[in-house]
Amino acid sequence: MPLPTPLSGVVPPLCTPLTAAGDVDTRALASLVDHLLTAGAHAVFALGTSGEAAFLSDDQRRTAVRATVDAVAGRVPVLAGVIDMTTARVLDHARAARSLGVDGLVATAPFYTRPRPAETAAHFRRLRDDAGLPLIAYDIPSAVHSKLDAATLLALAADGTLAGLKDSSGDGGALRRLLVALRARGLGDTFSVLTGSELTVDAALLAGAHGVVPGLGNVDPAGYVRLYEHARAGRWPEAAAEQDRLAALFALTEAGGGASPVGCFKAALRLLGVIDCPATAPPQVPLPDEAVASVRGLLAEGGLLR
Amino acid sequence: MPLPTPLSGVVPPLCTPLTAAGDVDTRALASLVDHLLTAGAHAVFALGTSGEAAFLSDDQRRTAVRATVDAVAGRVPVLAGVIDMTTARVLDHARAARSLGVDGLVATAPFYTRPRPAETAAHFRRLRDDAGLPLIAYDIPSAVHSKLDAATLLALAADGTLAGLKDSSGDGGALRRLLVALRARGLGDTFSVLTGSELTVDAALLAGAHGVVPGLGNVDPAGYVRLYEHARAGRWPEAAAEQDRLAALFALTEAGGGASPVGCFKAALRLLGVIDCPATAPPQVPLPDEAVASVRGLLAEGGLLR
Amino acid sequence: MPLPTPLSGVVPPLCTPLTAAGDVDTRALASLVDHLLTAGAHAVFALGTSGEAAFLSDDQRRTAVRATVDAVAGRVPVLAGVIDMTTARVLDHARAARSLGVDGLVATAPFYTRPRPAETAAHFRRLRDDAGLPLIAYDIPSAVHSKLDAATLLALAADGTLAGLKDSSGDGGALRRLLVALRARGLGDTFSVLTGSELTVDAALLAGAHGVVPGLGNVDPAGYVRLYEHARAGRWPEAAAEQDRLAALFALTEAGGGASPVGCFKAALRLLGVIDCPATAPPQVPLPDEAVASVRGLLAEGGLLR
């Protein structure tokens, strides 16, 4: 299905369930998709950071996208991440994803080397031209080590290269200024701004963002949908209260003691009965038992588990 | 006057006007105080980063505090910054400020060396014990190069060492989690949380912060007061619209082309007729003429100048 | 040919010449290999950062490795970089490189996500077990955004996982402590330490490093070979004088005005008649004409061009 203009709402970045043997668990992925869509998610985003895209082989990436498209079955749009260090490789991922029927792509700036803005712009333009699908820029300096600057984003929004932005920079001031600048250029209703900062979603929506891509939304999609619906209806205190509850629940990302949040999300999803196996891709080490106990406690406090 | 519990509202960090000869211009400082209080500021904060505390001699600091206390004349509470690299020096500044009649102190963690959390806590405790005034911690990693961690803040809030926090970290997620944790400990109505991020004030207030310390509030205090009043009354769309206008005005901080925002604030204050001389303390270089022209243009766009 | 124990000497990280159409120029690559081996290089390293590994497709990587192995024709050992964000992908590159006949592999820690030391160690162990070739760890925090810590390196050296280290961290103090610790464990003559800091090669060799992987060695391999031979013979003032000359020549990496050094190296190689076309892989932008003129001037000053 075509991506709405602008893409709005709750767009969880799907975890990629794995079997104990390390294969993509397509059955569990379907279960996760149902968990999210039943809760009201407005789209799904496969192969983001929460999807362990950084750890999967090309085959595993393709399997995950195919299984997502199959499980979603046209109910909502499907975005696919095409995260890689090389423009050439990003193009490969994009072609694969398009052939599997996704509705839009999500790409970062090149990384490993530090691109200049002109190189980043060329990267996105090349990708848009080649792939022929709506393209969302993914600003995640914690992984990519450069920030997409406002001037580049505004130019790529104005010329139609980009359909939107997933902002995981954590820089709320820059996000605010970008939103104001987009509206001043008449792009406020066409260029989709999605926050990846799951702790300040009410703030981003109040500032005019169109939606959220919350890693924690794998675990509690209904919470984020409620938050979004409150905001859309102008019930800001209720949105803030929901965000407060989710901010407390977010402590589960630290249960692993320095481990990546993804292992904690997967432990939570198993405790909730959504997936069978909490394995993460190598070389990530498994969550220790006491971490799983902490996750269980936080799910109970957050009202998700009795 | 005693600091309210919790300190709330708009608390501009006063610029310190200087004469062309480099002395603190007490007459202009009084004019600036009137500019802020007429607009409805709820307190003032002398000798913050916007007050060029980092550039003033001890004598100049004392002159600025005395002139601020005199000009305020009990109309609102007066906070004084006691920013220095050394606990011993911070104690000196604190004693001077107390003897000049301020109502509360604002202090950073030690800097130059990188303190451990236990050392930062000892620093604040020593300062609170010695100075006998309400103490607000100033979290500004861009200047101090360490972030106040939540555990330390919660401990110092719980034992009464700190009366509040001025958060200039720009980390909205951490701020949200701190606010949630303070309320969970019953400290939500006594420990004052003030944001220093002038571009996301609506967000901070929606999250439960009590007020804002906006450098840009030197230039447009009425805008921040309107924003605060809208938020307090639950008029969130109006608060967001006011924030949007201020976000556009914030571009004036970049008019100097890499120079510190303070020179731009002072240029604006002269254009508005509040102060006579836009000089900043050495070794800062003056704003070039074209930068002043840009500031003028932005004031006009923001509706502050015809 | 088997890798010497320890690998020593000058090991240039080969540029990957491209045609104007963007293909790997195998003829120019052979010319570059001859340029380096004629100058006395002790081994070559394909697909490092200077080899634009971050910009090449899998096919291009394979073509570059095959052409390097063919051009070297057993005269010196060939190392191949297997730089990728994913352990799974690194394994793919390693298998391809092994089947093409390389003598050793060079791998970074995983990147994009921030690995913990245990994960990095697991990554290298898995790679060593699977590939069955000598493995050199590549410490390049500017690209990978984590530093290989001494404890992990010492453990992986002691158990035979790693045959050596290419240190591009720029941290001379840490390198010194590592060298001292390796010798204290009896690993000083078996574990190869190669510096990637082309401005302090005399220092690294004096400290006990075994060799150097100098990007600038593409342009002036004879200079680095002289430096190395001086050092090996204990002619330290002559080594330092050669390093000084190379340090002045290094200014050509900045000729591009913020562009990556690789474009400058390629411009120099064309001016020297080693390659035909200075193209770099997209999305990198070409060197402007005035930058090429600067490169020419620096080559002349350095005595490489009349």
Added chain:
Amino acid sequence: MPLPTPLSGVVPPLCTPLTAAGDVDTRALASLVDHLLTAGAHAVFALGTSGEAAFLSDDQRRTAVRATVDAVAGRVPVLAGVIDMTTARVLDHARAARSLGVDGLVATAPFYTRPRPAETAAHFRRLRDDAGLPLIAYDIPSAVHSKLDAATLLALAADGTLAGLKDSSGDGGALRRLLVALRARGLGDTFSVLTGSELTVDAALLAGAHGVVPGLGNVDPAGYVRLYEHARAGRWPEAAAEQDRLAALFALTEAGGGASPVGCFKAALRLLGVIDCPATAPPQVPLPDEAVASVRGLLAEGGLLR
């Protein structure tokens, strides 16, 4: 005594011994000075980072400088640090130090705010004009959070503002390029370059640096003097061997488990019988007993204690 041109040799940054009550222990300071001068130190530097300048009151600073000048009694030149966040305050420290008879000053760029190069240059020029003493720039980005750039340093060297540089940046490549550039401008024999990187002193001297300011030189001044004399005589392998021994000894800076190295230096000095009391200035926390035991073990391993 006038500062030699260029200042050369081993210039330990004096620890500032304190009594248990927290006062500057002038008797212990005299003992430390004797410990250093007996070992052959070529000058001393009071109130550097190792001297806890960041923690001392103005009175304590003055006491420390006076006691140092008295203890040295003209045997070697005395440098005094004038480290502060404010140009105005640095000027105050400089006047005090001059009146106490020091032979040269050591100053950082302004900090807390981030100065632009033109502001840093103005800062040093103002200081040189006002103080009338030879001025050494202190490049320590870990504390000051900006790096002195080569262009600024070369300009200030050429116009006589600066007599030298203490480089604690850890950037050996930049240091090499600066040394080459100074010599190219005919400043190699007049502008003093001292490294503060105590683990790579042999390298810095081989590259043409004139001396070293080693914190660890408080503990083992004779080692650094031997290293320097070996280097001056061209005995590079012997210099490297001495550096290796000192690199192993440097582990004592980590004995405190994250604490600042100064506490470890002071513990070592007490174990060596040079000072009576290892107290550091508040809010630093004391070294735990097990850390002192580690320091003792490392002193024994390094041959300084039986």
